[in-house]
Amino acid sequence: MFKQIDENYPRKEHFHHYMTLTRCSYSLVINLDITKLHAILKEKKLKVYPVQIYLLARAVQKIPEFRMDQVNDELGYWDILHPSYTVFNKETKTFLSIWTPYEESFVKFYKSCLADIETYNKSSKLFPKPNMPENMFNISSLPWVDFTSFNLNISTDETYLLPIFTLGKFKMKEEKIILPVAIQVHHAVCDGYHVGQYIQYLRWLIEHCEEWLNG
DSSP states (O other), X not given: OEEEOOTTOTTXXXXXXXXXXXXXXXXXXXXXXXXXXXXXXXXXXXXXXXXXXHHHHHHHHHOGGGXXXXXXXXXXXXXXXXXXXXXXXXXTTEEEEEEOOOOSSHHHHHHHHHHHHHHHTTOOSSSOSSSOOSSEEEEEEOTTOOOSOOXXXXXXXXXXXXXXXEEOOOEEETTEEEEEEEEEEETTXXXXXXXXXXXXXXXXXXHTGGGTTTX
């Protein structure tokens, strides 16, 4: 469901400025310590990628500014955003983009995500899964590159307000497993404060992974 913003929106002036005068998005890369999480996933024999997707999606639901969008020229936010993510086709060396309905229950989401990947991972289409919802955000993965910076250059007539995430390759640093994640947001709807809130909650989820992995 899409909920319109009312007249009391505190960032009204900021939104207008960054939508009309200084239109810009910005990006940053964070390094996530996933040492503990990685060990638990290895013990439970769980695949890492669906877990990464779940983490990013669950944190998106927590921060309203990460779910803000424009529908029919009306500003508002989605009550839920589903993740769309890339999958590499090993035969053609191309990628495809599919989506999985978000579930707060990790077990349910993990099973659905695995099933979607298994169903479509050999497709030659860019968007093989039908009925793609409008309330969706994008995740891409570059498991070959442990980048320290990343930037997307989006050129469209319409302004894209939803966040975009790019996952990098794990790297070892002082016996810790570090995952680089690039976050790109539009300044019209999302300030540094909101990105900070998102990152704080994402790190909390990773640190407390035992609380949700079985749920």
